[in-house]
Amino acid sequence: MQLEHPDFIAIVRRIWSSLVVGSPLQFAEVHSIQLDLSNRGFSDDLFMAEASVHSKLDVLLHRHECFYRNRSRVRWLHDGDRNTSFFHASIKRRQYRNNISALSINGVLLEDWPTIRDHIISYYSGIFSSDVSRVGRYLSIVDGVIPSLVTAVENAFLTSVPYADDIHDAVFAMDAASALGPDGFSGLNSSFIVLLPKLRDSISVDQFRPIVLSNFLFKISSKILANRLAWVAARIISPQRFGFIRDRHIEDCIALASNCVNVLQKKCYGGNLAKKIDIHKAFNTLDWSFLYRVLQAFGFSSVLDRRHSSFV
Numbered sequence: 001m002q003l004e005h006p007d008f009i010a011i012v013r014r015i016w017s018s019l020v021v022g023s024p025l026q027f028a029e030v031h032s033i034q035l036d037l038s039n040r041g042f043s044d045d046l047f048m049a050e051a052s053v054h055s056k057l058d059v060l061l062h063r064h065e066c067f068y069r070n071r072s073r074v075r076w077l078h079d080g081d082r083n084t085s086f087f088h089a090s091i092k093r094r095q096y097r098n099n100i101s102a103l104s105i106n107g108v109l110l111e112d113w114p115t116i117r118d119h120i121i122s123y124y125s126g127i128f129s130s131d132v133s134r135v136g137r138y139l140s141i142v143d144g145v146i147p148s149l150v151t152a153v154e155n156a157f158l159t160s161v162p163y164a165d166d167i168h169d170a171v172f173a174m175d176a177a178s179a180l181g182p183d184g185f186s187g188l189n190s191s192f193i194v195l196l197p198k199l200r201d202s203i204s205v206d207q208f209r210p211i212v213l214s215n216f217l218f219k220i221s222s223k224i225l226a227n228r229l230a231w232v233a234a235r236i237i238s239p240q241r242f243g244f245i246r247d248r249h250i251e252d253c254i255a256l257a258s259n260c261v262n263v264l265q266k267k268c269y270g271g272n273l274a275k276k277i278d279i280h281k282a283f284n285t286l287d288w289s290f291l292y293r294v295l296q297a298f299g300f301s302s303v304l305d306r307r308h309s310s311f312v
Helices: 008-017 024-040 045-078 085-098 113-128 132-145 152-160 164-172 216-236 254-264 288-298 301-312
Strands: 102-107 108-110 191-197 210-214
Touching: 008 132, 108 113, 132 288, 152 216, 152 301, 210 216, 216 254
Parallel strands: none
Antiparallel strands: 102 108, 191 210
């Protein structure tokens, strides 16, 4: 709406070309009121006056901060990722900020990179490894508790050759600035593993979240399959599951939990019990053989299982 005002460009040009040095009058007014407070003692009028002036000063300081933030943003939009000194300086600052230069290992802060590297590899190798004997005990239970729900028609749809529209929708649904990845078919499913800090100053390895950065061409195939699975998943997954399901919202879980608590508040013989279970790293500790067995139990085609395994 502001962009349509006839004086918008003129006002922006005039304000941005002026020198902004702060608000000395506001600072002077705050100082004057604080001086009266110290000389005359506390009073409600002076206290309210100081609070009012502080509020005005905070607004002006916030505008001042936004001015320089927007100004730096304009420079980024102008220079972007062009091969300029500004771009390379921005990349260096970001790399330095994201670099893991030290880790706390058993209460000892270490800065030796080989030690940090070995500790990270050992930590995640322990998390992502599976106990074959334990998994084998549960595989036989899957067939008895999961019904076969996927029909032959749905399997034919999931395993059919993608149409041009499928490829178009998958490509244009992804970020246009995504990296193409290495050349050749050998690098089609090559990926980078990156550790993202969960906190601002992460110092231990459990405060990082590993993610896999796949290249653009690889994502086309996985995106097509994910789009097709979305039509089947909503029917075979429990209605109490809301996350990552088409036309379902994770916020509905809050309303469901609230209703459950209201029901449990009713008086009854023996009392009621609500139990919250937090599964540590649930999605990161699932075994692939268990997942494939679950897919088979639901009735998914073995062709689809092989395609899933090619994406791992």
